Amino acid sequence: MNVLPDFYRRIGLSLLLLTGAYSLTGCATVGKEFPVGRVMEIQIGKTTINDIQATFGPPWRVGSENGAKTWSYGRYLYRLFGDPSTQDLIVRFDSSGIVRSYNFNTTANK
DSSP, rough: OOOHHHHHHHHHHHHHHHHHHHHHOOOEEOOOOGGGGGGGGGGGGBHOOOOOOHOOOOOSEEEEETTTTEEEEEEEEESSSSSOOOEEEEEETTTTEEEEEEEEEETTOO
């Protein structure tokens, strides 16, 4: 009588059950939290890149739009059941490092 195959079958079943249980309660978070309540403090033409970093910390992503520097802050929580929760802030700077424009979006007040 070979016990080894039965052992592997039990291990496989245990892993399958654990994976299934996790997927039923699972959620995924991408990005990092930032102080959403301070978004309204941003002033176009006045707030500097240093002000943004002091208020929101280092950006989650950096990029360029038409040659201008952009910083992105975002937190995206996805759930298997229920609505996702998202917040994102994109700040665009002029060549002097002053805020040219920004967009803030959230699903918090749907």
